Amino acid sequence: MRLTKQADYGIVLLSHMSEAPGRRFSAPDLAAETQIPLPTVSKVLKLLVRGKLLTSQRGAKGGYILSKAPQGITVAEMISALEGPIAFTECIEDAPGSCSQEAFCSLRGSWQRINEALRQALQDITLADIRQPSAPLVQLGAGRHSR
Numbered sequence: 153m154r155l156t157k158q159a160d161y162g163i164v165l166l167s168h169m170s171e172a173p174g175r176r177f178s179a180p181d182l183a184a185e186t187q188i189p190l191p192t193v194s195k196v197l198k199l200l201v202r203g204k205l206l207t208s209q210r211g212a213k214g215g216y217i218l219s220k221a222p223q224g225i226t227v228a229e230m231i232s233a234l235e236g237p238i239a240f241t242e243c244i245e246d247a248p249g250s251c252s253q254e255a256f257c258s259l260r261g262s263w264q265r266i267n268e269a270l271r272q273a274l275q276d277i278t279l280a281d282i283r284q285p286s287a288p289l290v291q292l293g294a295g296r297h298s299r
Contacts, residue, residue, distance in 0.1 A: 155231070161188050162196045162234040163227075163282070166205065170222040170279050176215030196234065203233020222283065228274035238274065240267040 155163075168186050169177055179197055183190040197216050200206040205225055206216045218225070231238055241263045 156235060158192075158196060158199075159231055159234040161186075161192055162200060163230055164188065165193065165196055166200065166218070166225065166230060166279055167283055169206075169216070169218055170225075170283055173218050173222060176209065176213070176217050178215045182216075199234050203229065205229060205233050222280035223278050225279040226275050227277045227279075227282065228271055230279070231274060238267070238271050240270060 164186055165182055165188070168182065169175070179194045180190060182188070182197070183193045186193070188196075197206060197208070201208050201216070205219055207219045208214070208216050228238060
């Protein structure tokens, strides 16, 4: 599993913006400051606004600003805004009956558990957490039996 460049760039932009949470950023400024091409920055910013992670304001004093504090934005929200629902396999995305292999496959329940564990891990890590590279993020599986 690998994030797309779009998701990677979106997280880079949000991380950059979290350095000054109250500042309004223009797309050209973000492109220059992060070295991400302006067309890509513009596209990603629109997705982040649609995902309610950024708010935008038009006009001379316009720009983009984080819609919440960095502690209130999770990695799961960032990925969902940029890529859509987090789904490890196709059969997790859609309702039962949408997979042509469903009648022959007994793994749907297991994939659902795996997907939920992944989603929860991403939900437990915030934008503020990823801005602290030397601090431990979360202990996965905390509270569960250890080996």
